[in-house]
Amino acid sequence: MLSNEPMIAPDTKTSLARLPAGMARWLALWEIASVVTSCLIAEWAVLVFIGRSKLIMAIPVGLAFALMLYSHRERDESARDIGLGAEHFLGACRLLLIPTALAVALIITFGWFASQGHFGASWRWRFVALPVWALFQQYVLNGFINRRAQMAFGAGMKSIAVVAVAFSVLHLPSPRLAVLTLVGGAIWGFVYQRVPNLYALALSHSAVSLALALAISPYWLNGLRVGFKYFG
Amino acid sequence: MKLPSTNLVHVLIGKAILETVLVGSLAILGFLTVLPPSFHGSGEVTDHGIAGWAVNSGSPWERVEVQLFIDGKFFATQVADEPRPDVPTARWALDEWHGYVFEINSLTIGPHEARVYALRTSRQGTKKSLQQVGAPIPFLVGSDGIFRKPPDAK
Numbered sequence: 001m002l003s004n005e006p007m008i009a010p011d012t013k014t015s016l017a018r019l020p021a022g023m024a025r026w027l028a029l030w031e032i033a034s035v036v037t038s039c040l041i042a043e044w045a046v047l048v049f050i051g052r053s054k055l056i057m058a059i060p061v062g063l064a065f066a067l068m069l070y071s072h073r074e075r076d077e078s079a080r081d082i083g084l085g086a087e088h089f090l091g092a093c094r095l096l097l098i099p100t101a102l103a104v105a106l107i108i109t110f111g112w113f114a115s116q117g118h119f120g121a122s123w124r125w126r127f128v129a130l131p132v133w134a135l136f137q138q139y140v141l142n143g144f145i146n147r148r149a150q151m152a153f154g155a156g157m158k159s160i161a162v163v164a165v166a167f168s169v170l171h172l173p174s175p176r177l178a179v180l181t182l183v184g185g186a187i188w189g190f191v192y193q194r195v196p197n198l199y200a201l202a203l204s205h206s207a208v209s210l211a212l213a214l215a216i217s218p219y220w221l222n223g224l225r226v227g228f229k230y231f232g
Numbered sequence: 233m234k235l236p237s238t239n240l241v242h243v244l245i246g247k248a249i250l251e252t253v254l255v256g257s258l259a260i261l262g263f264l265t266v267l268p269p270s271f272h273g274s275g276e277v278t279d280h281g282i283a284g285w286a287v288n289s290g291s292p293w294e295r296v297e298v299q300l301f302i303d304g305k306f307f308a309t310q311v312a313d314e315p316r317p318d319v320p321t322a323r324w325a326l327d328e329w330h331g332y333v334f335e336i337n338s339l340t341i342g343p344h345e346a347r348v349y350a351l352r353t354s355r356q357g358t359k360k361s362l363q364q365v366g367a368p369i370p371f372l373v374g375s376d377g378i379f380r381k382p383p384d385a386k
Binding site for chain 2: 027030031034037038041045046048049050051056059060063066067070071074
């Protein structure tokens with residue numbers, strides 16, 4: 001029997017497969033929690049149970065990376081949107097110049113007095129890779145966590161606080177490093193929300209990390225160790 | 233920017249399951265590495281000490297290092313390499329050199345409890361663990377200095 005229904009079936013897949021808008025906030029927070037959890041597994045669980053196995057550590061890191069890439073694709077975010085383009089580079093550098101210079105100066109001054117005028121740390125070739133490592137961290141911190149925090153809370157204090165706390169938690173249990181990264185995460189999160197450019201943030205991050213590694217005695221920051229590695 | 237589809241939720245759930253399995257597997261693997269279930273042994277009270285045997289069935293030719301604790305305090309350590317012909321007979325090991333004998337001569341009169349632990353070293357010597365071999369050994373030190381089983385001991 002012929003019905004009066006139209007012959008073209010409705011596109012139920014696209015309508016049903018979309019999430020209700022009210023869930024967007026929770027989904028964004030879930031994504032942040034998932035990525036932070038992966039990092040904590042790599043920093044803590046792998047070292048506790050297996051030891052320093054880079055291969056096993058790559059599993060949670062790889063899962064987090066896969067999730068972030070998939071999420072960008074699902075949300076139609078381009079590399080340029082994330083801050084991996086040349087746009088805003090100079091603007092971000094201008095905004096970062098004073099806080100970075102101030103942080104480096106404070107670190108060097110503190111290191112000078114704490115070590116009684118003798119910087120004991122020596123140059124290591126692995127410092128050459130610092131900008132790449134900093135870019136990766138800034139991508140996770142701002143290119144992903146900051147953007148998802150803004151989806152949940154909008155731009156401003158709340159989302160910047162989420163970024164700063166997430167960055168700080170990933171540097172536990174080192175109490176001094178946790179405080180420093182809380183402050184650093186808030187500044188970088190603020191700058192990213194104004195002028196999203198990850199290269200400029202990575203340069204600032206590298207400068208501060210290098211100053212910490214060279215000017216501050218391992219006694220103060222336990223050699224910048226975080227997670228279970230902090231204990232030995 | 234478009235709203236994400238339910239696929240993202242599925243991916244998040246899948247990732248959470250994978251990570252739970254990963255952490256669970258790591259915990260089991262870590263436990264088995266540090267505290268493998270392959271240590272066996274038994275101990276008993278002798279006239280002047282504690283004697284027994286300890287084997288690692290995962291490495292049958294290995295001489296297990298054992299530590300004696302009395303009343304919860306470390307007393308002595310030695311490698312279990314004394315002859316115990318009953319051990320291979322009972323198929324616990326391939327040879328008889330798995331026995332230990334602790335001579336004790338500094339205990340007060342009265343009841344005490346001994347526990348023998350196998351010392352396990354793993355991860356290139358960075359991790360050491362103690363695993364109890366055999367049941368706790370209760371004993372009495374008499375006024376004549378002779379060690380005896382308590383009357384109610386099995």
